[in-house]
Amino acid sequence: MPPPPPSTTPVAVLGCGLIGESWSALFLAHGLDVVAWDPDGAVLAALPQRVERLLDQLQALGTAARPGRLSVAPSVAAAVEDAGWIQENAPEKTAVKHSLYAEVEAAARPDAVIASSTSSLTWSDLAAGVVRRERLITAHPFNPPHLMPLVELFAADAQVLARAEAFYRGLGRETVALKKDAVGHIANRLASALWREAVNIVAEGIADVADVDAALVHGPGLRWSVIGAHMAYHLGGGPGGIAHYLDHLGASQERRWATLGSPSLTPEVRQLLVDGIAEEAAGRSISTLEAERDRGLMLALAARQTAKQGEDA
Amino acid sequence: MPPPPPSTTPVAVLGCGLIGESWSALFLAHGLDVVAWDPDGAVLAALPQRVERLLDQLQALGTAARPGRLSVAPSVAAAVEDAGWIQENAPEKTAVKHSLYAEVEAAARPDAVIASSTSSLTWSDLAAGVVRRERLITAHPFNPPHLMPLVELFAADAQVLARAEAFYRGLGRETVALKKDAVGHIANRLASALWREAVNIVAEGIADVADVDAALVHGPGLRWSVIGAHMAYHLGGGPGGIAHYLDHLGASQERRWATLGSPSLTPEVRQLLVDGIAEEAAGRSISTLEAERDRGLMLALAARQTAKQGEDA
Numbered sequence: 064m065p066p067p068p069p070s071t072t073p074v075a076v077l078g079c080g081l082i083g084e085s086w087s088a089l090f091l092a093h094g095l096d097v098v099a100w101d102p103d104g105a106v107l108a109a110l111p112q113r114v115e116r117l118l119d120q121l122q123a124l125g126t127a128a129r130p131g132r133l134s135v136a137p138s139v140a141a142a143v144e145d146a147g148w149i150q151e152n153a154p155e156k157t158a159v160k161h162s163l164y165a166e167v168e169a170a171a172r173p174d175a176v177i178a179s180s181t182s183s184l185t186w187s188d189l190a191a192g193v194v195r196r197e198r199l200i201t202a203h204p205f206n207p208p209h210l211m212p213l214v215e216l217f218a219a220d221a222q223v224l225a226r227a228e229a230f231y232r233g234l235g236r237e238t239v240a241l242k243k244d245a246v247g248h249i250a251n252r253l254a255s256a257l258w259r260e261a262v263n264i265v266a267e268g269i270a271d272v273a274d275v276d277a278a279l280v281h282g283p284g285l286r287w288s289v290i291g292a293h294m295a296y297h298l299g300g301g302p303g304g305i306a307h308y309l310d311h312l313g314a315s316q317e318r319r320w321a322t323l324g325s326p327s328l329t330p331e332v333r334q335l336l337v338d339g340i341a342e343e344a345a346g347r348s349i350s351t352l353e354a355e356r357d358r359g360l361m362l363a364l365a366a367r368q369t370a371k372q373g374e375d376a
Numbered sequence: 377m378p379p380p381p382p383s384t385t386p387v388a389v390l391g392c393g394l395i396g397e398s399w400s401a402l403f404l405a406h407g408l409d410v411v412a413w414d415p416d417g418a419v420l421a422a423l424p425q426r427v428e429r430l431l432d433q434l435q436a437l438g439t440a441a442r443p444g445r446l447s448v449a450p451s452v453a454a455a456v457e458d459a460g461w462i463q464e465n466a467p468e469k470t471a472v473k474h475s476l477y478a479e480v481e482a483a484a485r486p487d488a489v490i491a492s493s494t495s496s497l498t499w500s501d502l503a504a505g506v507v508r509r510e511r512l513i514t515a516h517p518f519n520p521p522h523l524m525p526l527v528e529l530f531a532a533d534a535q536v537l538a539r540a541e542a543f544y545r546g547l548g549r550e551t552v553a554l555k556k557d558a559v560g561h562i563a564n565r566l567a568s569a570l571w572r573e574a575v576n577i578v579a580e581g582i583a584d585v586a587d588v589d590a591a592l593v594h595g596p597g598l599r600w601s602v603i604g605a606h607m608a609y610h611l612g613g614g615p616g617g618i619a620h621y622l623d624h625l626g627a628s629q630e631r632r633w634a635t636l637g638s639p640s641l642t643p644e645v646r647q648l649l650v651d652g653i654a655e656e657a658a659g660r661s662i663s664t665l666e667a668e669r670d671r672g673l674m675l676a677l678a679a680r681q682t683a684k685q686g687e688d689a
Contacts, residue, residue, distance in 0.1 A: 183628065205595040206612075213595035237594040239587035246635055249583050250595035254605070255632045256573035257566050257596075261605045270562050274552035276604020281550040282518040282526035282563035283570070284604070287597030289672035290665075291589020292567070292574045297653045298666055299519075305653045306646075313641040315496065319568045322559055325633070328626040333619075340610045340618045352603075353611055359602035359683050366679035370672050 071147040071230055072131070073098050075175075077139065077163065078152035079110050082180050085207040086150050087133065088117035092209070093234050096131040100142035107135045117209050120357065124364060126235060139163065140170035147172065148230060150202070152180045160184070161192025168194055176223060176230075178202035182251060186217045186244040200227055203248050204236075210360050212237040215248040253292075263324025265339060266332045272339025288363060384460040384543055385444070386411050388488075390452065390476065391465035392423050395493050395521065399463050400446065401430035402522040406547050409444040413455035420448045430522050433670070437677060439548060452476065453483035460485065461543060463515070465493045473497070474505025481507055489536060489543075491515040495564060499530045499557040513540050516561050517549075523673050525550040528561040566605075576637025578652060579645045585652025601676060 073096035076083050080101075087097045091114065101107045111133055118130065136142035143149055149167060153160050160179065167177060177199045179189055190196040197220040205211035214236045218224035228238050241248060247255060261275050270278070286295060293305070300308030326332060344352060386409035389400050393414075400410050404427065414420045424446055431443065449455035456462055462480060466473050473492065480490060490512045492502055503509045510533040518524035527549045531537035541551050554561060560568060574588050583591070599608060606618070613621030639645060657665060 205599070211595060211598065213591055213598075215591060215595075237590055239583065239591045241583050241587075242581055245577075245580075245582045247632055249577055249588055249591040251632075252573050252577060252636065253570050253588075253592055254596045254608075255629060256636050257570040258605045258609070258629070259633050259636070260565050260569035264558075264562055264565060265606075267558075268555055269558045270552065270554050272606045274554075275562055275566075276606050277550055278526055278528060278552045278562040279566055279600050279604045280602065282524060282528075283567045284597060284600030284602075285524065285526075285673070285676060286518070287592050288601035288676055289593065289597075290669050291592045291597070291656075292571045293578075293585045293589050293649065293653060294656060294665070295567075296571070297657070298662065298669065302662060304662055306650050309641060309646050309649065313646070316568065316571070317641055319560055319564075320572050320638070323565065323569050323572070328622060328630055333622050333626070336606065336622065337619050340606060343604075343607060344610070349611065349615060349617055352607070356603050356611065358686065359680075360598070362679040362683050363598060363601055363676060366675040367672075370675050373671065 072096050073146050075100070075136075075142045075146035075149040076152070077101075077142060077149065077167070078154075079106050080152065082204065082206065082208065083150075083152040084110060084113050085117060085209040086152065086180070086204070088114045088121060089209040089234055090150075091131045091133055092118060092121040092126050094129045094131050097133045098136050098142045098146060099133065100136045100139055110135060117207075120361060121209060124361060125368075139166040143167050143171040143175065145172070146175055149175055149177045150180060151177060155181060155183050157184060157188050157192070160189055164189070164193050164199075174198075176200060176226060178227065180204060180208075182248075183246065185246055186219065190219070198223060200224070201244065201248070202227060202231065203250075205250055208236075210357070210364065212364075213250060214238050215241065215250060217241040217244045217248070259326065260323050262328070262332065262336065263326045265335050266326045267324060271342065272336060273343035276343060384489075385409050386459055388413070388449075388455045388459035388462040389465070390414075390455060390462065390480070391467075392419050393465065395517065395519065396463075396465040397423060397426045398430060398520040398522040399465065399493070399517070401427045401434060402547055403463075404444045404446055405431060405434040405439050405522070407442045407444050410446045411449050411455045411459060412446065413449045413452055423448060430520075433674065434522060437674060438681075452479040456480050456484040456488065458485070459488055462488055462490045463493060464490060468494060468496050470497060470501050470505070473502055477502070477506050477512075487511075489513060489539060491540065493517060493521075495561075496559065498559055499532065503532070511536060513537070514557065514561070515540060515544065516563075518563055521549075523670070523677065525677075526563060527551050528554065528563060530554040530557045530561070572639065573636050575641070575645065575649070576639045578648050579639045580637060584655065585649060586656035589656060 074090045076087050076097055076099040079099050090097050153163050179201050186201045190199055193199045200218040203215040205213040214231045216227050216238050231238050264270050264275050296308050297305040387403045389396050389410055389412045392412050403410050466476050492514050499514045503512055506512045513531040516528040518526040527544045529540050529551050544551050577583050577588050609621050610618040
């Protein structure tokens, strides 16, 4: 029988901006203790209050039954010394992260996993600054991590990957594993590809910003919140599934791909986007729009819970 | 005072495959009478029973309070002679549609609108076969139209466009208007752009089909069911919104775009996709997967109704 996995609590949260505060709330809501550190003392001091609002959201979703304890640490060493899991949310600069990892490795438990939330750097970029690379992973959440289920993992070591999958799934997250590390992981590559064409449609004068967004939200976005793009073509192929689809419509997809645009973010295109968003926002402030987004997300997540209970029943 | 718009009931539904049956259910659920025609007598005879199942779904969503009357017509002329609205769902072949339009124009009321559900042809393609072009529009639904809210419109005549917006919005649809006609309208261009990178990720060995789909469903798909891609970058820009985002991260998006792939659907890639879907489906049949998709969609739509009631309150 394999030994039980090392305890993951407390969790060290390094960097307490939007990502760090959201991770903190998620960890706490699942009963894990959190020791947080940030180089900015004011950010750290405000953290407990900021986390309260997020915990309220998680409570509304029914996931904050036995909250853990949140404490703040005066140094990286103090934050990580007892931690079984270290979630790093430092700025997206390789040198900053490497320097942080040196401090972490000097003080951390030997069995602690160092998980980077990096969105734009790769595991290889980060591993270059780590002595014991096998315990470094990338664990990229989709923002905000306390609400969005996705965590994209890359680990060089299969056992560490298995620990990471168990850890994040235990927090109600949906994990995917990259087979090799890639800039943008999976989700941001997909998002970037879609946005390129969304910009192109505006740049070409085919439709306005607000109509592009509405088409996405009421069409493919809604569908992709339920089934993936590959699976959608499987179902689009009728009884013959994706094999039938590829045989009969693969060539027309390739022709469609050839008609898609490659826009540049010129000053003119920039202005079209800025003006278009102003029209779509129709006077709503960023914070109003964020509140609407969070309310919509919470309702969508509650609907998923209902769907999942139906499948499990 | 302008005269009231011409009556749209009954609606003629020409072509009764998956799209036609779904439109029929939507029209009926909103109290419109439907006169359906299809060149295949067996398809037409089975229509009333097929529509029943879809009406049940709409009733579950609370939108089938006063169903209209469904009848079938022995010819195109008989289907359209009384119709105020004509929804055409013929095969995606220009010649087939042109020949159908000739029959329609010979028999239809002069005020009737001819709305094509075409997904892959443009208004210009279709208008070449119509005498009174101003009453031809493209009205592309996202499949299945009785559940998916999106209808993408293109009309050459502003008054006809306004009638179309009123008609489809009256059916609870969300309309967007193209400023010029384009292959794939908006939504399928976006879907095609995303799928190209989804295929690339599999082809490059970055991740498996099932993980690409899971990343989409639990990440950007969920987000895009709530806010559009442009708006997401507006909120991603913090207090400075999209202008700040473009100024600070626009260049990194352009670099990301340059790293996206341009895959071909070679036999090897085809096999990766077919095998990957088999793994993702894990033995579930197409009909089981469709039922799961429809259940998830219905729950997501119910959550939207709740969100909308909150905004209206």
